Amino acid sequence: MEESKKTKPLKRIEELRYLSHDHHHGLLLCWKIKTGFAKGISAERIKKYCSWFFENYLKHHFEVEEAVVFSVLGNAHPEIERALDEHQKLIKLFESQKDIENNLNLIQNLLNKHIRFEERVLFPLIQEKATLEQLQKIRAADDEEIFVENNEDAFWL
Numbered sequence: 581m582e583e584s585k586k587t588k589p590l591k592r593i594e595e596l597r598y599l600s601h602d603h604h605h606g607l608l609l610c611w612k613i614k615t616g617f618a619k620g621i622s623a624e625r626i627k628k629y630c631s632w633f634f635e636n637y638l639k640h641h642f643e644v645e646e647a648v649v650f651s652v653l654g655n656a657h658p659e660i661e662r663a664l665d666e667h668q669k670l671i672k673l674f675e676s677q678k679d680i681e682n683n684l685n686l687i688q689n690l691l692n693k694h695i696r697f698e699e700r701v702l703f704p705l706i707q708e709k710a711t712l713e714q715l716q717k718i719r720a721a722d723d724e725e726i727f728v729e730n731n732e733d734a735f736w737l
Contacts, residue, residue, distance in 0.1 A: 593707050595715040598722050599649065600703070602641045603695045605727050609633050610695075612736040613688040621735045623681040630684065632730050634674040640726075642667050645698075648721040652710045659702050666694045 592600050609630065616626040646667065650660045670690060673683045710718070 592703070593715070595710075595719040596649075596703055596707065598725055599641065599644065599718075600699065601725055601727070602637065603699055605633075605637065606641075606691055606695050610688045610692045613684050615736045617681075617684075619735070623684055625733060625735050626684055627680050629730065629733065629735065630674060630687065636730075637727060638670075638674070642671070644718075644722045648714075648718050649706060652706045652714050652718075659705060663694070663698060663702055666690060666697075670694065 612629065613626055617623075646664065650663065653660050655661070655664065670687065673687045673690070676683050
């Protein structure tokens with residue numbers, strides 16, 4: 581392939597770094613769900629971990645994105661509409677206490693697709709369009725790594 585036709589990955593700007601780290605942890609959650617089922621772990625055990633993850637990390641992540649990051653493009657932007665719709669679907673799946681095994685499989689699939697969409701489409705667009713003031717607001721809203729693993733029941737090991 582010619583050098584000019586190669587596409588280099590877009591380097592994540594500092595202001596979105598911690599949100600991208602959150603995405604990494606979200607992808608690991610998807611892997612943990614899949615691994616748990618492959619190991620024959622009960623849906624209830626996996627659900628307990630997923631509920632912990634949602635309450636301690638994912639809810640905050642969604643709140644930061646919706647309050648600050650998505651405002652760069654506005655809620656009427658088609659890519660933001662998609663992200664908001666997926667957030668709502670994921671929230672319902674995480675909060676549901678019915679049909680746990682099916683919902684965990686839906687979470688694993690939708691969260692994986694959602695994160696890849698945000699990393700490959702939405703965040704590059706936000707990086708391109710954000711003003712310095714908007715970037716400063718993003719950084720102020722999410723300026724530290726907060727994830728600490730819960731190994732109380734590390735069913736994926």
